[in-house]
Amino acid sequence: MSETSCYILDNGGYTAKVGFSTTNEPKIVPNCIMKAKSERRRPFIASQIDECRDASGLFYILPFQKGFLINWDTQKTVWDFIFSKECCPVNFSEAPLIITEPLFNFSSIQEAMTEIFFEEYECQSLLRINATDLAEYHYRKLNSNESTVVVDSGYSFTYIVPYIKGKKYKDGIRRIDVGGKVLTNHLKEIISYRQLNVMDETYVINQVKEDSCFVSQDFMADMEIAKTRGSENTIVKDYVLPDYTTIRRGYLRDVVKPDEDLEQQTLRLNNERFSIPELLFRPSDVGIPQMGIPEAIMEAIGACPEENKESLLENIVLYGGCTLFPGFRDRVYNEVRAFALDHYDVNVTLADNPLTYPWEGGKFLFKDPEFYSFCMTKEEYEEEGKALAFERFDI
Amino acid sequence: MASRESGRVKESEKRRVLDDAARKRRARKAIEALEQDNFHEDPHADLVMSKKVPKFADSNEKPTRKKKTRSAEYYKMRFRKTFAQLVEEDASSRSEPPNYLSAQVPPSKFPDRHFCAVCGFPSNYTCIPCGARYCSVKCLGTHLDTRCLKWTA
Numbered sequence: 001m002s003e004t005s006c007y008i009l010d011n012g013g014y015t016a017k018v019g020f021s022t023t024n025e026p027k028i029v030p031n032c033i034m035k036a037k038s039e040r041r042r043p044f045i046a047s048q049i050d051e052c053r054d055a056s057g058l059f060y061i062l063p064f065q066k067g068f069l070i071n072w073d074t075q076k077t078v079w080d081f082i083f084s085k086e087c088c089p090v091n092f093s094e095a096p097l098i099i100t101e102p103l104f105n106f107s108s109i110q111e112a113m114t115e116i117f118f119e120e121y122e123c124q125s126l127l128r129i130n131a132t133d134l135a136e137y138h139y140r141k142l143n144s145n146e147s148t149v150v151v152d153s154g155y156s157f158t159y160i161v162p163y164i165k166g167k168k169y170k171d172g173i174r175r176i177d178v179g180g181k182v183l184t185n186h187l188k189e190i191i192s193y194r195q196l197n198v199m200d201e202t203y204v205i206n207q208v209k210e211d212s213c214f215v216s217q218d219f220m221a222d223m224e225i226a227k228t229r230g231s232e233n234t235i236v237k238d239y240v241l242p243d244y245t246t247i248r249r250g251y252l253r254d255v256v257k258p259d260e261d262l263e264q265q266t267l268r269l270n271n272e273r274f275s276i277p278e279l280l281f282r283p284s285d286v287g288i289p290q291m292g293i294p295e296a297i298m299e300a301i302g303a304c305p306e307e308n309k310e311s312l313l314e315n316i317v318l319y320g321g322c323t324l325f326p327g328f329r330d331r332v333y334n335e336v337r338a339f340a341l342d343h344y345d346v347n348v349t350l351a352d353n354p355l356t357y358p359w360e361g362g363k364f365l366f367k368d369p370e371f372y373s374f375c376m377t378k379e380e381y382e383e384e385g386k387a388l389a390f391e392r393f394d395i
Numbered sequence: 396m397a398s399r400e401s402g403r404v405k406e407s408e409k410r411r412v413l414d415d416a417a418r419k420r421r422a423r424k425a426i427e428a429l430e431q432d433n434f435h436e437d438p439h440a441d442l443v444m445s446k447k448v449p450k451f452a453d454s455n456e457k458p459t460r461k462k463k464t465r466s467a468e469y470y471k472m473r474f475r476k477t478f479a480q481l482v483e484e485d486a487s488s489r490s491e492p493p494n495y496l497s498a499q500v501p502p503s504k505f506p507d508r509h510f511c512a513v514c515g516f517p518s519n520y521t522c523i524p525c526g527a528r529y530c531s532v533k534c535l536g537t538h539l540d541t542r543c544l545k546w547t548a
Contacts, residue, residue: 066430108484112474
């Protein structure tokens, strides 16, 4: 029993990363159903959104809530689409499946996952695993290190997971309830209050966030720059909003004088550009009583055995959508460096491709000679039922 | 009697100051708003919509995917649990940490920073009625005209 390729589905709360291990890179498709104002006849499932001409006022129906799979009907519809000819067709009797789940996934969700893949999709062999496990495996394959701290800053939340000799150290796992969704919603809220009501424009404002935000290296100094007027202010920019006739995706441009008005609809972005990602570092800025990422990394490492701390600090790896903000890695490094004791080395690595890092980890894992011993087969499921899944998969 | 009172006394009585509980309630609402998938005028109506899948029923797009496989609707009924139910269930079945609840990071050791509710720059002052922060007389004016005691309760 050894197939030549394996189907890997990194099932995120906002996007699913999917593809065969033989392909170079996965397809990234939105893990949701969207409904546009402009097209009343049909909803858009996952990557069908590319066919939507006017993405203003998109209404989202997401299978995930707070990072957990809650709306199964939505998820089933999206999966049916993903596994169909339209997206990334697969025959589960021929290829094993690796699918990711959130850390500490609730047991009834885990049961449902096992059931749906064995009974509905008729998988031959199944591996349910945390995305952070795949990321750690990826990192360990490349660096042959002993311990790793994986920081996954995604859509629903940010997880910090220490691994010691390839096993996750559960007492050290920490979660910050800030992710891309909170950032987009907060940006939407302040733009709506200060300039233009964009409360219904999650899709567009998410792009504004991706295109204009950065992580400040010295927050208070940048605040001072943002206060200045004229050419001294290097932060203030205008964001040209998409109109879905000539501009499909908005972009950032320098501020022009009022008399050079280009008749475009713009948003003026000043301290918004860096105070939004700042929430990852100081959630208390919006009243979420939690630590920021660097402090939480120290907290997580602090919960680990003394003899592993040195190795953990030397191998911190970051991935997930929020790590794409410019300056993210440097800020994490600088703060962790400042917190850590002087005689320790600190290394912080940003994954090469932060969105697909776990998916690529799945490719490496499939090549592991012991791969099939991690999986569960349909025969085993029929013989021993769901209880075996709980034993085998350490979610 | 009433006519002999000074105008200012009356005014100060009228001025409502939110108590601590109301301020906390507001703060909690603001945080909850950050978790929403969609925003509409009425957040409660929205909550219902995202659960019931809005406007889908009246369009022709019911998941009527031929096949003899089970419909999406079946799985909705089969695994019907809300997030709150799941957390509760988890807390009783996996009561020993580490679990979902224990993994949440504690509050930061650093003091909170304060930002003007209007312009977002660092602020030094607090609005007396509602506790929002502001940085200048100009921003206070905007705040009083727009949000102070006006949105939600």
